Each structure stands twice: as structure tokens, then as C-alpha cells.
Amino acid sequence: MNSIQKSICRFIFLFDRERGVAIIINNEEFESRTGMGSRTGSSVDRDNLQKVLKFVGFKDIRVKNNLKQKDMIRLMEDGRLCVLF
Numbered sequence: 001m002n003s004i005q006k007s008i009c010r011f012i013f014l015f016d017r018e019r020g021v022a023i024i025i026n027n028e029e030f031e032s033r034t035g036m037g038s039r040t041g042s043s044v045d046r047d048n049l050q051k052v053l054k055f056v057g058f059k060d061i062r063v064k065n066n067l068k069q070k071d072m073i074r075l076m077e078d079g080r081l082c083v084l085f
Contacts, residue, residue: 022058023075024049029066 026046030036046063053061064075 020058021060021062022053024053024061024063025067025072025075026063026065027067 024046026042028039028042030038050061050063064071067075
């Protein structure tokens, strides 16, 4: 996504009444080769984030749990999504 697209996404996020789709990627379990172990308690973070997104007007909140790197990249490269971090 280039800088113009990022600016447009930020504008839409801040001012559009229709919030579209929010996607939460919640990774709690990691492959052993990463050395990251388990992120116990991430479900609490996920649930709190869902509440905040509902509060700011998102009606369609989709949760993806324990995605592999390739699946996260595929999701973010989807041209229909405005990815915000």
C-alpha cells in the first residue's frame, strides 16, 4: 500500500460513518521453531479490542486466530482491505 492509499485509509477510518470490516488477528499459539511459545491471555486482549471496535462503530468484526505467516500476508494483501495498525 502506497502513502496515498494509507492516507485515504486513515481518512476513511476517522471520518466515515460506515466503518466496514475490522479484522483482529489473535495469535496465541506459535510454532516451536519460532521460540515464542504461547501468548497466554491474548484472548482477553482480543475481547477488549472487539469491545473498542464496536464502540467506535464497527458492525462487522472478524476474528482470525493462530494464523501462520503466509495466511496473515495473504489476508493483508487482499486489495479489498484497508489495513490499519
